[in-house]
Amino acid sequence: MKPDNSEVISHRANNFDFVRFIAATSVLISHHFALSGLPEPLVLSYQTLGGFGVFVFFSISGYLVAQSWERDPNLLRFVHRRLLRIWPGLLVVLMLCAWVLGPLVTTLPVREYFSDKLTWTYFSTFLFQVQPFLQGVFPDSPVAYIPNGVLWTIPLEVHCYAYLAILGLLGVLKFRWVLLALFTSLSLYYYVFHGAEAVWNAGGGRLHEVEFATFFFAGVLLHHFREIWSTPHRTALCWLVVGIAAAALVNADHQLIAAFVITPMLSVTFGASSLPVVRRFGRFGDLSYGIYIYAFPVQQTIIWALGDRLPFVPSLLLALAITLLLAYFSWHYIEKPALRLKPSTPKGARGPQGEVRRPQPAST
Numbered sequence: 001m002k003p004d005n006s007e008v009i010s011h012r013a014n015n016f017d018f019v020r021f022i023a024a025t026s027v028l029i030s031h032h033f034a035l036s037g038l039p040e041p042l043v044l045s046y047q048t049l050g051g052f053g054v055f056v057f058f059s060i061s062g063y064l065v066a067q068s069w070e071r072d073p074n075l076l077r078f079v080h081r082r083l084l085r086i087w088p089g090l091l092v093v094l095m096l097c098a099w100v101l102g103p104l105v106t107t108l109p110v111r112e113y114f115s116d117k118l119t120w121t122y123f124s125t126f127l128f129q130v131q132p133f134l135q136g137v138f139p140d141s142p143v144a145y146i147p148n149g150v151l152w153t154i155p156l157e158v159h160c161y162a163y164l165a166i167l168g169l170l171g172v173l174k175f176r177w178v179l180l181a182l183f184t185s186l187s188l189y190y191y192v193f194h195g196a197e198a199v200w201n202a203g204g205g206r207l208h209e210v211e212f213a214t215f216f217f218a219g220v221l222l223h224h225f226r227e228i229w230s231t232p233h234r235t236a237l238c239w240l241v242v243g244i245a246a247a248a249l250v251n252a253d254h255q256l257i258a259a260f261v262i263t264p265m266l267s268v269t270f271g272a273s274s275l276p277v278v279r280r281f282g283r284f285g286d287l288s289y290g291i292y293i294y295a296f297p298v299q300q301t302i303i304w305a306l307g308d309r310l311p312f313v314p315s316l317l318l319a320l321a322i323t324l325l326l327a328y329f330s331w332h333y334i335e336k337p338a339l340r341l342k343p344s345t346p347k348g349a350r351g352p353q354g355e356v357r358r359p360q361p362a363s364t
Contacts, residue, residue, distance in 0.1 A: 014271060014272055014274050015275055016060060016271040016282075017288070019271040020056075020057070020060065023053040023060075023267075024289075024291035024295075025320070026050060027054065027150065028319065028323060030049040030053070032319060034143065035142060038312075046197060046259070052263070055259060058213075058215040059216070059264035060268060062215070062216035062217055062221075062222075062223075063219035063222050063268045065082075065220075066173075066223040068081060069164060072346065073168050075165055080342065081342050081343065084338050086157075086158070090125070090154065093293045094126055097148050097297055098123065101137075105137055113135060118131070118133050119134060128154065132147075132152065133146060140304075141304065147296070148296045148297050149296050150293065156212050159213075160213055164220060173224070179217075183218070186214060190210045191214075194210075215263065218263075219268055222264060232273075243262065246262040285328060286331055289327075290326060290330035290331055290335070294323050294326040294330065298319050298326065299319045302322075
């Protein structure tokens with residue numbers, strides 16, 4: 001069975017590999033500041049550079065996963081595809097953190113480390129119940145005892161998949177105006193009635209599941225209303241409209257809402273376009289997931305091992321180089337082979353434009 005084009009050779013058709021790479025690298029750069037004890041750079045006043053990269057990921061994911069469901073709205077095959085995209089890479093990084101990195105860096109004796117409950121409950125993350133701690137690991141880090149501080153977002157992504165599947169099973173996705181009404185209600189609740197910005201300014205926390213879901217379902221809607229931006233002229237007009245809206249919101253000091261307005265449109269429409277050089281960016285593979293899940297432990301280890309002996313920029317460049325190498329091996333030897341096991345789309349299934357498609361493994 002040949003891998004699906006949209007999953008394995010998507011760089012031949014669009015810019016999504018490039019956009020995902022930039023988003024993952026933004027997370028890496030942002031976290032290197034935090035792990036070095038420095039303030040993370042901000043994109044607008046409510047979001048770090050890394051957090052903004054996560055917004056991009058959720059937006060693109062909503063767009064692509066909505067395509068997958070529309071192409072083959074079967075729950076079992078949908079779940080199969082989603083788990084094959086997430087689980088193989090996740091399991092390997094969990095094993096490397098718990099069984100290789102942990103024993104090397106922990107302050108505990110190795111026997112005590114392996115008998116500690118946290119070493120084994122760490123794998124609950126594989127079932128999307130994140131337990132991020134390993135005993136004695138990186139105790140002097142600004143993010144102490146946490147070898148991999150990005151994995152908490154993966155269950156939130158999976159929850160969004162589940163919400164999409166539920167809406168699909170209920171038939172809501174067949175009525176895009178109903179979907180738009182539900183999305184608008186959720187967005188108004190979070191950004192207006194809940195007052196996410198005001199809550200944050202008052203010292204409260206973010207409702208990350210709701211916040212990320214607004215970006216994810218913005219991507220879903222961009223798929224279902226794709227005719228609005230389906231040509232270069234329409235895309236340019238949409239960029240102009242959301243740019244003006246975002247500028248007005250920033251001027252009114254609603255910068256989180258501005259990020260919500262502009263991020264899905266820019267990331268999805270640019271990703272879906274096809275620039276001659278940019279679309280070939282992923283010819284060495286889709287490294288974004290590997291960058292995302294490996295960067296944090298690599299950075300923790302470099303800073304733990306070298307500390308002040310290596311200045312910030314060389315430390316960052318070293319972390320990026322090692323992470324890219326691990327991401328390359330993750331894609332070619334773990335993720336890509338797993339994607340070949342995805343179930344094929346049944347004969348006669350309809351694609352995003354309603355055309356009958358030949359059987360092929362499903363997209364993301």
